Amino acid sequence: MSSVRFRYSAWDLSPFILNPDHMQKTINDIISNDWFRYMDYLSGYDNVIHYSWKKKTISRAERKEIRAMLEEIDEVTGITFKKTRKRDDDIRFISVPEITDDTLLEFSDLGHQNSTFLVDDAVVGRASAGTKRMKIFFRDNDDHVSLLEKYILRHELGHTLGLGHPRGQGNDPDYTVADTIMSYNVYQGPAFFYYGFTSLDKQALQNLWGLNPEAYTVNSVIKPQDIVEIL
Numbered sequence: 001m002s003s004v005r006f007r008y009s010a011w012d013l014s015p016f017i018l019n020p021d022h023m024q025k026t027i028n029d030i031i032s033n034d035w036f037r038y039m040d041y042l043s044g045y046d047n048v049i050h051y052s053w054k055k056k057t058i059s060r061a062e063r064k065e066i067r068a069m070l071e072e073i074d075e076v077t078g079i080t081f082k083k084t085r086k087r088d089d090d091i092r093f094i095s096v097p098e099i100t101d102d103t104l105l106e107f108s109d110l111g112h113q114n115s116t117f118l119v120d121d122a123v124v125g126r127a128s129a130g131t132k133r134m135k136i137f138f139r140d141n142d143d144h145v146s147l148l149e150k151y152i153l154r155h156e157l158g159h160t161l162g163l164g165h166p167r168g169q170g171n172d173p174d175y176t177v178a179d180t181i182m183s184y185n186v187y188q189g190p191a192f193f194y195y196g197f198t199s200l201d202k203q204a205l206q207n208l209w210g211l212n213p214e215a216y217t218v219n220s221v222i223k224p225q226d227i228v229e230i231l
């Protein structure tokens with residue numbers, strides 16, 4: 001028989017001891033109001049964001065991944081994502097074999113806000129803001145969805161929805177992808193770490209776009225026995 005014991009020690013609690021040498025991490029560090037305001041404008045100020053994809057370059061598995069990613073954000077924020085055709089979209093997903101100068105030519109008016117996303121010296125993704133839509137480019141050579149690809153899609157989606165790099169710098173050493181998908185710090189030694197959207201990311205998006213009104217209604221149903229008189 002093996003015996004398993006659970007006990008708490010100071011060691012278990014140590015990550016939660018506040019370290020005055022570190023600034024607290026807040027949603028303000030990853031909010032980019034320029035990106036947010038522009039997507040709010042593109043989507044017609046109604047929290048409904050229409051998206052499309054360049055189908056011939058995106059595999060079935062990749063489409064499934066994009067849908068799952070959008071559903072995750074749809075569920076926890078006031079945003080509703082709706083699939084549409086290119087001419088009516090606000091976000092367009094485009095897979096490219098390499099992020100090249102040709103991709104760069106897609107850029108237009110909000111030039112200074114374009115994001116060039118480098119991991120391990122390779123440009124792997126880009127979000128660009130044009131006059132009619134934002135485009136999300138991700139580097140992809142196959143039908144498979146890798147962890148890196150999941151990460152790129154979320155990082156670039158984050159930009160289009162109003163998130164920026166932590167304190168303006170993707171490689172800010174105080175942040176890793178355990179804190180926010182908007183960090184470039186994905187490697188610890190040779191290991192690539194993937195966490196998806198973190199709670200900080202979701203809080204920031206909720207701050208910008210509000211809460212999902214449906215989730216809020218379900219959770220706030222009060223049963224008669226739960227009503228407490230407050231005097």
Ligand SMILES: [Zn+2]
Nearest residue numbers: 115116117165
């Ligand atoms: Zn970025």
